[in-house]
Amino acid sequence: MSAIFTQLNSIGWRDIIDILVVSYILFRLYVLFRGTYVFRVIAGIGFLWVFQRLAAYLGLIVTSWAMQGIIAFAAIIIIIVFRNEIKNVLQAKDVGAIFWGVSHKAFLTPEEIITSSVYALARKKIGALMVLPAKDDFQEVIQGGIPWQGILSKEMILSVFWPDNPAHDGAAIISGKRIGEVGAILPLSRRSDLPSSYGTRHRAALGLSEKTDALVIIVSEETGRVMIAKHGEITEIRDNLALQKSLREHGGRTADDQGARREENLKLGFAAFILIICVTGIWFSFSRGLETLASLEVPIEYQNRDPGMELLGSSLNAVKVHLSGAGPLMRSITTDQVKVRISLGKAAVGLNTFTLTQDNISLPPGVTLKKVEPQVVDVTLDIPIKKELPVQIDWIGKLADHLILESATLEPDIVSVIGGSRVLEKINTIYTEKISLDSINKTGRLSVNLALNPASLKVVEASNGKVVIVFTVKKREAGDE
């Protein structure tokens, strides 16, 4: 327990921001995609990822590998298959909706769908009979229902009661979010005190309401009036709000919009809480796992060099950095994430010795420096100067025994070279690249490159660092060979 508190105490403000940012991104994805198939697939991929990590932890190599492949493939599939849904989320809504807006009512409730359908039918004067069962079983009372099992929608209801539909004459049984049956024949009421304006549809509705606790909605074909029948009573409904209220009361849902909103906010809050817990857990597993040591060979970067100076050389090109941190962090760390920098702002011409400290090394968050090897770096800086140097040919190979290379001259035989003063101080001759004698058998000329060592040297001449060798070859006198 104390270990947990110790770890919690070690969380800095950066870590809190880290957790909150990731949690918020995930929460936004949840808000934007909840209720869609994309969300379900993403949740599925999340589950696969957890499974893959578990397989990797247990050493199930093939399973882990297969899971990785499926996850990668699924990510592509999401983008391709659900491109329209993703486009709708990203395009149809404004920027505010993407980053902080919350759509409280993503989908219509069954009551709203039914209400809007009923009044659409009423306006068109299309007769309709809809049964919303309560607790009583009425299967023995109704007859001839055609199984439908269609998801409730306004279009579906309108098509069921469309006059040309063979099943439009009976009643539609609506249970929850589905239309269970259509074309159901309801028992007729035998009451004799009903107004003459009531037709068969009204009698059927009343008949069922007398025998069960179901609510029946009637849309009159002649007048377009909407009525409901319940507990053997027929009531005319004047507007859609009244119908919605009746439907809610029938379904036992007396809560108003505010209550629903509260419930939704609670749901969102719970989702946010769960996400923060999950991200915190992942963060702890990444940053506060078992300490792992790693060594990296990191190249040294030099900065703030005086433009008038030249970096002539250093005792080291790279240093070995010993790091420690959580296992997952250390496994994913690369040399690109670790920087070893030496500022040459105060360096002078000649040899400069730098001792590497923590200030010279930048590390990713959660990783600590254990040791740097070697700690001391010698850097030599120089001022570039120009010097005229004679050129000499660097012959190699073997000339044929019967030949003598009598003379060889260079054009030019002196070149101007720019380089560090300390380097040029020690150089008295510039040599050509190695010229092979093996193929030389007669007098001629060759255009050759200069071998500039160190490579930082530059030839001033416009001949692109080339010189021409003019050489004379003669045959040995008899007896000399």
Place this chain on the structure above:
Amino acid sequence: MHTLIRLLKPHEIVAGCLLCLILTAVSLEAPAQENNGNQKHLAITQAVMCEEIKEYEPHNQAAVFSIAAGKVYCFTSFNPVPRDMFVYHSWYRRDRLITTRRLSLKTPEWSVFSKIQLRQADKGPWRVEVKDHNGGVIKIIKFSITD
């Protein structure tokens, strides 16, 4: 002579002696100046690398020498040589001084040579700097040792 001395007054004799001294000094100075005007500087007439020396002459002058030849000579001729003196042949391989030979010259003209034995490790570009007795470089000869 005695008559002449008797005829001259003492101050005239002193003045005459001084004049004689001056004339003697001038006559002694004049030949020395003439001698300085005729003094000649050391001049190099030939500086070559060769495979061997035959009859005091360089034989098979070249710019490239094979290790198989075993040795290489630096031959230099001077004319005039104003007085007996020394010159130096400094042998460099890739700017590193390998050896320096002190060679004596005699008037009025003289030729000298130096040589080195060739080994496998000697392959590469070489130069010989011919220097006077003061160390001033008179001539540089470049050559290569190859397979």
